[in-house]
Amino acid sequence: MLFLQQNKNSKFMKEYIEILKKVPLFNRIKDNELSAILSCLSAREFSYKKDDYIWDIEDKITEVGIVLSGSVNIIKEDYWGNRSIISKAESGKVFGEAFSCSETSKLPISVVACENTKILFVNYKKIITVCSSSCKFHSYLIDNMVKILANNNLKLLRKMEHLVKRNTREKILSFLSEQAEQAKNDSFEIPFDRQELADYLCVDRSAMSNELSKLKDEKILEFHKNKFTLLSDKK
């Protein structure tokens, strides 16, 4: 575990400056201010291997995570080990902010590394509490946090739009339509393998594969591995 000290930030910054500039939490923060902010927020970096648990259910957390490289799945596992994927966070994305911002006691989800992944943790309380030196950046940080929280709400709502569909076919089409819309292109890559997609849409993998094949037969879509193309205007 590497606690970033003021003097270590410069090295760290060089490596991830391009990522950090994209992180919505640091919106409107200038490049040369970032280093000071990271110190102020007690930022620390940590590395994980594929399938490592970054947070486990019922953990008590006080930090917000930022994906520097790799990606993580926010998942929910039940009693019998059935996994559901709530969402995936790729590089530049913030996760865990809702748990830190509310006075929730125990984490209702787990966060797992999908691959070798580096996470930057920042202390949440220091984001929303105006610091003793009345650091002028905090108002930016709070504004950014409001946006992140609101956007995460919308993201959950969009995901819910897939889950409310009553059958597998509609769930698949709902998801793929969203992906096409995001990519602004009828051809696009999805961030999931088949098992992950099934866990994300909360259906059986083989049943989903079967339905995908039918959709291919009906010339509604084409796919190869993670690359999909929607053919009809059935959105």
Place this chain on the structure above:
Amino acid sequence: MLFLQQNKNSKFMKEYIEILKKVPLFNRIKDNELSAILSCLSAREFSYKKDDYIWDIEDKITEVGIVLSGSVNIIKEDYWGNRSIISKAESGKVFGEAFSCSETSKLPISVVACENTKILFVNYKKIITVCSSSCKFHSYLIDNMVKILANNNLKLLRKMEHLVKRNTREKILSFLSEQAEQAKNDSFEIPFDRQELADYLCVDRSAMSNELSKLKDEKILEFHKNKFTLLSDKK
């Protein structure tokens, strides 16, 4: 439509002061400050009849809603009129904050009055923008908004916990367990009739009724109308 002027607030305040004191948006705001705040936020009250649309899908909104009396369903309807209930907001609850807080263009959901309902609308921009007179309340309002957004995230996650369940029985039990937990009692009332509950859990009403009867036969739960009791420790 009644636009609240400064001088009309006193009358309004008297009627709803008890509700307003509970509204999380006004947390830490003193009773005698509320009137000024409401003016500052261009608060306006509006009445709706059962089944009236308060907001319709693709509306552009600039306000946050607060339920003064009655209740509303946040719903999603598809092409063929299938209704899914995302959530229900009862008196004292804030809704629509995520849409106002993000730069979303068009509303992805609709909001419908479940009964005769009064809504207080407040201008969102005025909540998060420090006003010209540097009104000291805004920092409270922003802090409150962060909490509301974070809690709404958690609420959507909790709802998602029901939807990820792969069959109707598990969805029902997941929902009822949550209700029991909220009520801190194995006996509780749910805010939905059967059709609404089915639309909330995204299952067929008759299939759900059937499953409820089975659960009753198996002595896992009892119910009469909206009053349920969980009998086993199957949570």
Place this chain on the structure above:
DNA sequence: TTTATTTTGTTGTAAAAACAACATACTTGC
């Protein structure tokens, strides 16, 4: 390259859900 491992697709069967149609119970207005 060959072998082992993982991922994806396929098929048949059993279980579950949706659907439709109707019975019964409960509300509401007259």
Place this chain on the structure above:
DNA sequence: GCAAGTATGTTGTTTTTACAACAAAATAAA
């Protein structure tokens, strides 16, 4: 109290899904 309308429960049929078991393809390791 009665009639009309609404809500809930029940049942049988059709469709869909989960599950299991395996085949084929792709990937990683030796």
